Amino acid sequence: MRGKFWQSRLLQGQELVIALIGVALAIFFGVYSSAFSSVSNLSTLSSYVAPIMIVGIAEVFVLTLGEIDLSVGEVYVLSPFLVVYLKDAGLGVVAGTIVTLLICAAIGCINGLITVHLGVPSFITTLGTVFALQGIVLLSSNGIQINPAGAGTIANVLGGWTYSSILWALAIAVLGYVIFRRTTFGLHITAVGGNQTASGESGIKVGAVKVWCFVLCSLLGGFVGLLDGYRIGSLNPGTDGLVLMFYGVAAAVIGGTALTGGRGTMIGAAIGAIVLGVLEDGFNIIGINAFAYQLVLGLAILGAMVLNVQLELVRSGKGGGVYGSFARLVLRSRRAGRRPQEQGSS
Amino acid sequence: MTEDAVAESGSREPVMRVEGITKSFGAVKVLRGVDLHLEAGEVLGVVGANGAGKSTLVKIITGYEVPDGGQMYLDGKPVQLRSVQDARSHGIETVFQDLALVDQLSVYHNLFLNREMTTGGRLRFLNNRRMRDDARRYLHDIQVDIPSVDVPVEKLSGGQRQAIAVARATRRDDVKILLLDEPLAAMGAREAKLIIDLVQSLAKKRGVSMVVIDHNYTHIFELCDRVNVVEQGRVVLDKRTKDTSLAELTEFMVSSYRQQIEEDSA
Structure with missing residues (x-):
């Protein structure tokens, strides 16, 4: 009976396969170097995993639709700058953070609306957004590195404290799972990605579902930008957001989300992110070259x-x-x- | 349909009647004034060559397309359908040619697609257990036999998938009219039997009136009480299936087709 369960799980989803690969990698690195299993490495590992996990979760929303959001990484670069600008404009850090997240959501909304209503493939829409946002960051910052706005409690909660990013990431993974698997909206994402015509014929508002997914994706991208801003302690306008975006997409796809749409898994994306984080961290520790x-x-x-x-x-x-x-x-x-x-x- | 039922329904307003429906896509006039009626508990077949306007007609009756002109009556009352949701609220459901199932979703999620049972009020959490139980009971009631309601529909056979699509369209009790677009397309004899039985039992037992769109006349004779022939965007023949035959229908179609060619070449 247990054997059957194992087999059916292995055949049905990739989550387990990728989880086993992750465990195997962790054991390999742990045996190879005692530094890997040290407490101090746990914080390093967390800082690798957290942003990939959140961006992975964000991408599952759009990938399941059969779409992609290339701009999530640029939203990530932009968002901590926005908090600084808003603070300079006289807004408090808390209010600035909220407004920033709203702006990030609005960017997603624009991506979604252009894709849905003007019929531009999301790959192209969001590629345009990538360059536009890069331009905005460089223009507004003059290419100069600055410090994130605010310190103390808010900074600590939003990524400043060692483990706050990974806790946020895990919370977002759970929330993502609940939305994706347990709500009508989540079911409709899979339905639209699997058969858009059928979904439309059943009365699902296909366009609205898509736009909301882009909104969620950008919102999460902006949020992880804040987390990393406070964790790193300085904001670099030259950061290449595409790298993080591709890590996120890779985590989602490795975890079992189909690029062609109709099939997505939040748990898979979370595990995929852990595997990528373990790989990156492990290679650093055993001193393999970049x-x-x-x-x-x-x-x-x-x-x-x-x-x-x-x-x-x-x-x-x-x-x-x-x-x-x-x-x-x-x-x-x-x-x-x-x-x-x-x-x-x- | 029994003689009594015919006599009875004859004295009543038809469940649905459309008059002078027109529809163009750009310069192409697809429907040029369609008149059609549907009696209670009746299975009406609509046949015609490809491009005759059958599918457009279905889409108008189900609110998927809005007609350019003409009037639709339900139980004698004039209505204007603006959306699929609108049509559904009037008790009109459809099974489209492309099945309208989502392959990746389970049978019960497909049965409840966009009509999910939920908990948690506005948060709309899925009540999967209730949907699963309900789906199982319902499919058992209408004698649709599938291995499990948990399997994704992509794992089912063509006939089973069509049965699920029909079952989904008629799940609610207030469904009065069901439109089927080529329900037996690409199906083996055994599979087709499954659907024929299902359609007839739904019509007789639950009093659902049905419109079957097909270009295979054999299917029409197996499924329908009455047949309408659509040609160049109009209904050109209206007969009870028992008053006509496969031969007569074929001859009619061929002769009008010939006439059409002659007109075109003249």
């Missing part, structure tokens, strides 16, 4: 994607390429192992 790290990360993401796509093809009986024959073999051997049980029960 170039090799990029190579290994690239191959890992590619491998996960191939597995994702091919298993899906084989499962739906549509064949698959060279790797497909391997995936078929894996599936067949699992089925063969299960056969006696099935005969016994039926």
